[in-house]
Amino acid sequence: MTTAEHEYDVIVLGAGSTGENVADIAVRGGLSAVLVESELVGGECSYWACMPSKALLRGSEALAQARAVAGAAAAVTGEQDVAATLDRRDGFTSHWDDAGQAEWVEGAGIGLVRGHGRLAGEKRVVVAQADGSELTLTARHAVAVCTGSRAAVPGVEGLADVQPWTPREATSAKEAPRRLLVVGGGYVGCEMATAWQQLGSSVTLLQHGDRLLPHLEPAAGEAVEASLRALGVDVQLGTGVRSARREGDEVVLTCDSGDEVRGDEVLVATGRAANTDEIGLDAVGLEPGGYLDVDESLQVPGLPWLYGVGDVNGRAQLTHMGKYQARQAGAAIVARARGEQVDLSDWSPFVATADRRATPSVVFTDPQVAAVGLTAAQAADAGLPHRVIEYPIGSVAGASVFADGYTGTAIAVVDTEREVLLGVTFVGAGVAELLHSATIAVVAEVPISRLWHAVPSYPTISEIWLRLLETYRG
Template sequence: MTDGREQDEAGAEADVEVDCVVVGAGPAGEVAAGRLADHGMETAVVEVERVGGDCSFWACIPSKALLRPGHARHAALRVPGAAQAVTGPLDADAVLAFRDEAVSGYDDSGQVPWLDGKGVRLVRGEGRLVGERVVEVRGSDGGTTRLTARHAVVLATGSAAAVPDVPGLRDAAPWTSRDVTSARRVPERLVVIGAGVVGLEMTQAFTRLGSSVTLLERGDALLPRLEPVAGRLLTEALTEDGVDVRFGADVRRVARDADGTVTVTLADGEVVADEVLVAAGRRPRTDALGLEVVGLEPGLAVPVDDTLRSERAPWLYAIGDVNGRVLLTHQGKYQGGVAADAIVARARGGEPPTTAWADHAAVPQVVVTDPEVAAVGLTAAQARDAGHEVRVLEHDMSTAGSYLHSPAGYRGGAVLVVDAARDVVLGATFVGQDVADLLHSATVAVVGEVPLSRLRHAVPSFPTMSEVWLRLLEEAGV
């Protein structure tokens, strides 16, 4: 395997020319680089940290590893016979060790061979645009490599946690998403500022690991962009877990005291904790990318069209979180494939075979809490705002399958948003234990614009929770 550096006789690093340069080897960048290589494009990928990116080491994988043991324990407690076998709390040290195993001990050597097998050249270091189709990479040893792309440069550097300008917050050394997913200990008391996906998932993970957690949300509901049933049922569940959920929380100041404790001052009081997690959104990692070369402002998202090409330069593409369209790993991977196909088509004198239209109308997402929240497409409010005549079908998750999950009572709900004029599904939401695996069927229905009259012939298996589709279609009179 080569590291992308070529040297002249004097030992100085020489310029390297390839067909395409991908800056960032997270999931989106890996997909783009691999697909370009599959099409015969000589491709180099630049990575300053670890191949696999945040998703593999500080986001999706470690967060779910921290959540899964608590979910499994509670699932067992809901089933007679299994409940009697659960005799104690989670073993926090064992959970943290499981997390470390899930991220391969923060070692990316297991992911690098995939790039090598594709024939993709890996260049370690920080990449920066320095000219048209030119990326300069500074390695950890101070050496530089200049990569010139014959066809395209793809930016895939992801996003970082945003820290709001609250007085004292930065000086208090708060945890961000990276810190909480890589934590070496479970704090006795934790304050979480922000109730987005990161805040909600880590609130529940650390509550079930033994922390006393206070969740601070500025608004008046959890997950306000989703169907109301999601926020309502999740609020009930977190409260039952022992979380102190505070709505309308106005954080005025944060200070870390001499003894290491953190005091969060609110408009109506204080909260004292051992650590504070800031989960107040994300910002694109574009500060050091040299966007000035194409007239863009560093620190902001890179605007792109539906082929993921920059509006400022025909050779520049941006995929994943860095373009600000949809901050989800699977959508970044989807964009990587679309961008790669567009680059190859244009390099060969043709037109892109497809565009990333799913980013607008069919984005699936799962909040991996307990209950899970799985949603795709438009909510009823979004559909109405878009001008659709809407029918909303709602039902609880009462099926034979959900009874087997929790005989004493299954907390859950399902919503279908239907375009009344065309009788097709515009959006779907499922809330409940283990509902995430229902989501792809809804995604296919939304993407395929399957009429309800046809969906009735997609017969769900008995006794599974997918029978909720029958209940929803009955609500529709189909």
């Protein structure tokens, strides 16, 4: 085994979208930076999450939208070409080849070291490379841990032994299984149940709780449940899994009730775990395996040179929020390297507050669910004075043009003392593109009196804003 040493201003563990952005901000700020990656440069989003999952869903969505418009519907004379859809998905992942991403890294002036990195003391990282050699990296200013998260497989008897799909297998499968069992009714479970049912699988979705998408407004889960059932998905609520086994090519799940369900594959979509087990946290006095505790600048308390950015801190496990945190952490690293004081107050350019105040998210089911800020239940739990406003999106002229018989719901949670929006949820076809307007309104705490003068164009679905404000005013 040979060992070499190199020094950079910033070392970034993990070359996913979060790590890439930390390194890019550091380099743009005049620092040198290196990415350490043991898998594909570009990370989970590029190859196993956001991009391939949305590519799997988009064809079915486009067909549904065409079929919802008289005249256009007559042109839809066949079914989706599944093989072509999978080929298109493969194109979005660059066929799981990261050469293009690595080229971007080089062009951005960022170093790249391939191998498994682990902390080896203050500002030191040792990288085990594929050829058996070790490379020691030293940071002049900061080490950013951007190792992300992985699918968590619950400790159900026999489940690990049946070789379940995680979201990685669900988004990269080369063909639709004849029967797919999905355990978990959150974002991933609902999206993948939607995708594979429409691509030819017979899907059974098992949700332990009494509704799908339990962290969103109840209307969202109810609409997605109704849609999945209409597609032919067997949705079983209040159904926990007691054990799993394989009988030949079949996966057999035994439910808490004693009933059994059978399939050819089982997708476990029940949550995430931090990728911190084997990155040397114990070498710097931290406990391996858990999420990193960080302050608002993403700095680990007590270790001013160490940052935990993105999924690894467990605050908001979404690609766009990881990138946001990366921009904030990168700016803080650059400022501190220059000897500048980093302000940790609310609207500072060096701190991450959006994931505390107003995290936007979209569930790309049919209907889509787009939400930001607090739900009514969360506002009540926080003891905030609030009023809930609902309006049927299908009653807006722009929605009736968008699709015949459009159905959907807009829900706004208004702080009745300050008269600002606490949260907004849209449920319906194409509502993802409405979300950023809501995010701006919630983050900026735009008073209702000012929103009244933000006039939506006619006839667009955005006119739902006018109807919500009119309903609030009474």
